[in-house]
Amino acid sequence: MITLPVFFFLYHALVIVGLSLVTVSRRNPVHSVLFMLIIFFHIASLYLFLNAEFIAAIQIIVYAGAILVLFLFVVFLLDLRAEEHADKYSMSQPAGAVLALSLFAVLASTMRGFVLGPHGIYGIEKITEMTHTKAIGTVLYTKYLFPFEVASVVLLVAIVGAITLAKRHTKS
Amino acid sequence: MVPLYWYMLLSAAVFCIGVYGFLARRNVILMFISIELMLNAVNINLVAISHYMEDLAGQILSFFVITVAAAEAAIGLAIIIALFRNKETVHVDEMKEMQG
Numbered sequence: 263m264i265t266l267p268v269f270f271f272l273y274h275a276l277v278i279v280g281l282s283l284v285t286v287s288r289r290n291p292v293h294s295v296l297f298m299l300i301i302f303f304h305i306a307s308l309y310l311f312l313n314a315e316f317i318a319a320i321q322i323i324v325y326a327g328a329i330l331v332l333f334l335f336v337v338f339l340l341d342l343r344a345e346e347h348a349d350k351y352s353m354s355q356p357a358g359a360v361l362a363l364s365l366f367a368v369l370a371s372t373m374r375g376f377v378l379g380p381h382g383i384y385g386i387e388k389i390t391e392m393t394h395t396k397a398i399g400t401v402l403y404t405k406y407l408f409p410f411e412v413a414s415v416v417l418l419v420a421i422v423g424a425i426t427l428a429k430r431h432t433k434s
Numbered sequence: 435m436v437p438l439y440w441y442m443l444l445s446a447a448v449f450c451i452g453v454y455g456f457l458a459r460r461n462v463i464l465m466f467i468s469i470e471l472m473l474n475a476v477n478i479n480l481v482a483i484s485h486y487m488e489d490l491a492g493q494i495l496s497f498f499v500i501t502v503a504a505a506e507a508a509i510g511l512a513i514i515i516a517l518f519r520n521k522e523t524v525h526v527d528e529m530k531e532m533q534g
Contacts, residue, residue, distance in 0.1 A: 267435065279448060286452075312485040321477075340524060348460070354458065419505070420504070428516060
């Protein structure tokens with residue numbers, strides 16, 4: 263019996279898994295990045311389905327808007343014409359396939375025994391009443407204030423690190 | 435109602451595809467895309483469990499995962515640019531100066 267939520271989930275799961283396989287097997291990095299964009303939009307719509315509007319918006323803005331554009335810029339910046347004729351896979355491809363398949367088998371068999379802990383206070387009624395952004399902000403700026411401040415330091419390190427690494431060294 | 439197990443299965447599948455891509459591809463950019471795939475798989479798991487537990491901690495954690503992913507992408511792509519400038523290649527098996 264396929265109800266509407268089940269159909270919705272199955273469609274997204276199928277697209278995400280299928281396009282992930284397509285993404286890791288394309289020869290041209292630009293195609294991979296564009297398929298990744300479709301995956302990110304489907305993941306964002308899955309987040310909406312899980313009542314996480316704010317995370318869905320962040321997913322689109324940060325992942326699709328910033329990270330993928332950065333990837334595209336770098337792919338365009340490097341001259342990858344030789345890529346058309348080079349080998350796609352490295353020597354460790356069989357090892358990677360075996361490792362990924364066995365990891366999936368272990369995860370799928372152990373996750374059956376997963377038991378949820380006690381429920382928290384943010385049920386769907388409470389989130390609808392105070393809106394998702396306000397709920398997430400209340401938790402983020404009280405209980406998780408210190409990790410939030412640490413995150414800003416991580417971003418600062420990323421900015422400084424990226425500039426130092428990519429800067430052309432001028433001999434004086 | 436979709437069972438939580440399905441979400442965890444989807445997340446595990448995407449994570450394993452990311453592991454495969456990271457180990458199988460020669461191109462550094464494709465390896466980085468595989469890492470992003472793995473981080474997204476973890477995020478799906480976190481948000482799904484957060485929804486089923488009615489607790490926002492998982493969503494906050496996925497928020498931090500996205501922050502770290504942005505920082506990692508910026509630094510990693512800067513490293514790729516620096517490598518390409520010095521070696522004129524994006525293939526990992528051609529960068530073996532540190533091999534003993």
